[in-house]
Amino acid sequence: MSEVVEKAILTHLSSGADAKIDDTFVWAAANKLDHNAVVGSVKSLLVDAYVSAEELFTSFYTLSKEAQDVVENGSQEMRVLAALVESGEGLSMPDLQAKVGKNVCKIGMGNCMKNKWAKKDGDKLVALKTLEEVADETKDKLKALQDADGNPEGIMSDKEVTMLKKRKLVSLVKRNSFAVTRGEHYAPNRVKKAADLTKEMLDSGAWKTTPFKPYNFLTVGEKVGGGYLHPLLKVRAEFRKILMQMGFQEMPTNKWVESSFWNFDSLFQPQSHPARDAHDTFFIKEPAATVSVPEDYYERVKEMHEKGGSGSIGYRYDFKREEAFKNLLRTHTTAVSSQMLYKLANQPGGFKPARYFSIDRVFRNETMDATHLCEFHQVEGLVADYNLSLGDLIGTIETFFKKIGITQLRFKPAFNPYTEPSMEIFGYHPDLKKWTEIGNSGMFRPEMLAPMGLPENVRVIAWGLSLERPTMIKYRIKNIRDLFGHKVEMARTRTAPICRFEEA
Ligand code: PHE
DSSP: OHHHHHHHHHHHGGGOTTOEESOHHHHHHHTTOOHHHHHHHHHHHHHTTSEEEEEEEEEEEEEOHHHHHHHHHOOHHHHHHHHHHHHSSOEEHHHHHHHHOHHHHHHHHHHHHHTTSEEEETTEEEESSOGGGOOOHHHHHHHHHHHTTTOOTTTSOHHHHHHHHHTTSEEEEEEEEEEEEEOTTOOSSOOOOBSSOOHHHHHHTGGGTOOBOOOOTTSOOOOOOOOOOOHHHHHHHHHHHHHHHTTOEEOOOOOOEEEHHHHTGGGTOOTTOGGGSTTTSOBOSTTOBOSOOOHHHHHHHHHHHHTOBTTBOOOOSOOOHHHHTBEEEOSOTHHHHHHHHHHHHHSTTOOOOEEEEEEEEEEOOOOOBTTBOSEEEEEEEEEEEETOOHHHHHHHHHHHHHHTTOOOEEEEEEEETTEEEEEEEEEEETTTTEEEEEEEEEEEOHHHHHHHTOOTTEEEEEEEEESHHHHHHHTTOOSGGGTSSTTOOHHHHHHOOOOOOOOO
């Protein structure tokens, strides 16, 4: 289609150097071509300077259907007057309606009264003028406008045009078109420039003479099908940045399988604790047991569970090696925190204060619903230093949450086997406009820290939260399955905006 139109334009211009299309709109109609297609071809020919073009803005009035009727049969007021004159003594409303029709009657009657061509006499309308005494101005104006191709200039005043517009007899049409003449590189036939260099051109030598399209450096390039960060990774990157700014060092959490010893026992979680039940924990079948644990430390942990120490009376049960050696998918990243603290206590040169964090995956054998899966990610932080207090924990937590835009916090006493005191963290979410549980925290118990060999006045404050929760809030994701797992829509990952937390 576009080639046919292009050819028609070039042929039209071939008659001589000053050949011209005065107005593409008129020309398209005369040649039975679609004006949009003509404009498209003109623009395309312009690029290669086959034509020059000047944009035209034309506005004109068109007559409505009713106005066409007026031009052919006279205005409504004229038709009403004619009916009244014909009747002699005037007409009642129903009779007039029957004669001229309902619409003509309504409009014509009003205009007759306004023009003082007719008046009411009882229930009748009677003529005040003969047909010879009046002129049908409405009809004459419309006819003149039509004859002038909709251009009212020199025919009627602006006021009169406005009147016709008000009566919905005419409406303004605006049109963009082009005046077209030959361009600098005009030729009656367009030679399409090649976009690509082909093997055939090279073989035949045609490349030497083939005109090529110039490079268009302004065009939008093809989408690069690279990798995209998943929303969880975007939030993780942001959290990691914040924690690093706060002086925290990342813990190596790159293993999912842990022993019960590190996941539970080292944290002073009794071996009979219900969380260790297979209902809550995924135990590993192969290899079912870990190879080794630091033996001397193991003995101190066992002792603490069985008999206590550091002012504690312990749990007073038989600590089982077999239970401690069971492999599992870690249920929390605190399993890594305890290994880091053990290392910290036993490093060459002894304990030095430290701040650690981690963001990684944990597994729980939970009932799945809209907000719970059996694997998720934990953000965990800890500070180990001399004589820390609960105030330090609250302060650290406040600083962290402030950096992700949450300033209003509440702390609720809670229980963890490995912390005392323990606090659940509630935050007033400015986006959700409600208080929600956003984390768990506490000070690690002496029963956990003493067997590691940490100096007695060293306290460890720690907190943890899920990565999914803030991510779902940030990206307005209602169902966790839309965030994580095999039902995630890849397109959503591609289009998810980068994550930025505003410090409140
Ligand atoms: N491990 C806890 C959990 O799984 C979080 C936590 C970490 C609590 C550190 C207190 C201290 O929820």
